[in-house]
Amino acid sequence: MKSVLSERITSHQPDIETRELDHDAAAALRTLAADIRHRLGDAAHTDTLHDPALLAQIADRVGELPDSVRRAVAPPATASGAAVVRGLRVDADFGATPADWQDAARHTHPGSFELDIAMLLLARCAGEPFGWQGQQNGRLVNNIVPAAGHEHEQSGASSATLLSPHTEDAFHADRANLLMLICLRNPDRVATTVSSVRQVRLSDEDLRTLTTPTLPILPDVSYGTGFTQHAPLPTLWFDENDCATTRYDPAYTPLDDADATFRIAYARLTAELARVCHAPALAPGEILLVDNDVAVHGRVPFRARYDGTDRWLKRVNIRLPERRRRAQEAAENGYGQRVVAPFRATADRTAERGRADERGSVEQP
Numbered sequence: 035m036k037s038v039l040s041e042r043i044t045s046h047q048p049d050i051e052t053r054e055l056d057h058d059a060a061a062a063l064r065t066l067a068a069d070i071r072h073r074l075g076d077a078a079h080t081d082t083l084h085d086p087a088l089l090a091q092i093a094d095r096v097g098e099l100p101d102s103v104r105r106a107v108a109p110p111a112t113a114s115g116a117a118v119v120r121g122l123r124v125d126a127d128f129g130a131t132p133a134d135w136q137d138a139a140r141h142t143h144p145g146s147f148e149l150d151i152a153m154l155l156l157a158r159c160a161g162e163p164f165g166w167q168g169q170q171n172g173r174l175v176n177n178i179v180p181a182a183g184h185e186h187e188q189s190g191a192s193s194a195t196l197l198s199p200h201t202e203d204a205f206h207a208d209r210a211n212l213l214m215l216i217c218l219r220n221p222d223r224v225a226t227t228v229s230s231v232r233q234v235r236l237s238d239e240d241l242r243t244l245t246t247p248t249l250p251i252l253p254d255v256s257y258g259t260g261f262t263q264h265a266p267l268p269t270l271w272f273d274e275n276d277c278a279t280t281r282y283d284p285a286y287t288p289l290d291d292a293d294a295t296f297r298i299a300y301a302r303l304t305a306e307l308a309r310v311c312h313a314p315a316l317a318p319g320e321i322l323l324v325d326n327d328v329a330v331h332g333r334v335p336f337r338a339r340y341d342g343t344d345r346w347l348k349r350v351n352i353r354l355p356e357r358r359r360r361a362q363e364a365a366e367n368g369y370g371q372r373v374v375a376p377f378r379a380t381a382d383r384t385a386e387r388g389r390a391d392e393r394g395s396v397e398q399p
């Protein structure tokens with residue numbers, strides 16, 4: 035897979051969707067984020083971003099943003115399942131690239147915190163931003179930086195290895211519908227990879243194999259290790275609009291436990307995902323939206339410097355309340371991992387209370 039993907043990313047893929055956040059919209063977003071930061075002060079709000087005063091500011095004031103902001107961060111509209119949004123300048127000082135996610139949360143530079151606020155506002159325009167209790171201490175905006183000692187992991191802290199294409203949190207029924215990534219710094223133009231299952235070509239036989247629940251998907255290493263395998267999942271299925279949808283994470287799928295027919299079909303899907311791969315090298319201020327039901331994402335290898343100038347992205351998980359998942363997913367226990375979902379709508383929460391409790395949804399505040 036690595037060689038196929040490496041070949042593919044050298045070619046230009048013109049059909050990924052691009053959008054522009056116009057000057058007035060970007061200015062409105064920056065001004066509102068700065069105002070919220072100044073009202074709150076910096077110290078007490080940066081660790082997890084769960085502070086009720088901060089969440090209230092996001093919820094109460096997101097409506098002040100112009101509609102053009104909402105249009106810019108709407109879910110990707112094309113079969114590529116991804117969109118790059120340009121126009122949000124990040125020329126403010128946000129400090130050196132942190133050593134790891136803990137450092138980023140403990141010593142948040144005011145400029146970085148202001149960008150956290152801007153990301154929460156953008157994510158709230160798109161849907162319901164949420165975090166995971168077991169990942170980065172539940173922080174609602176994750177910092178993605180290379181961390182010493184993690185170079186070869188299959189996680190966002192890695193660098194020297196290809197981060198294999200994957201569905202974010204594929205192991206869990208509450209995984210994001212939409213991922214929002216913003217680039218703060220990317221001096222070596224390291225490419226993020228995005229591949230859509232709606233652009234792959236597979237035989238009917240392979241589709242039958244891959245839509246049959248066969249193997250479980252385990253939590254990635256950022257949640258810990260030693261998990262016991264649970265029920266098998268389909269790799270692909272078709273949603274209510276008959277569109278292909280996926281949960282795909284080969285690094286955390288015990289492929290050796292499947293028979294040859296499944297392994298071959300899975301390998302053909304992997305090759306197809308490499309064939310249709312887009313590889314945007316995000317520039318500072320560019321935002322990548324990934325439809326996590328449709329597209330898998332990864333990252334090419336790079337050499338980390340650990341000198342404060344390394345690649346630095348921020349990521350927000352977003353639930354789209356209007357989107358439905360397979361009914362069978364309601365029975366999954368998610369390996370005990372729980373979401374922190376402060377923006378879950380009240381009406382929606384009432385309708386889903388039994389299911390949410392069963393799956394461990396945590397609503398704060």
Ligand SMILES: [Fe+2]
Pocket residue numbers: 190200201202331
């Ligand atoms: Fe990821």
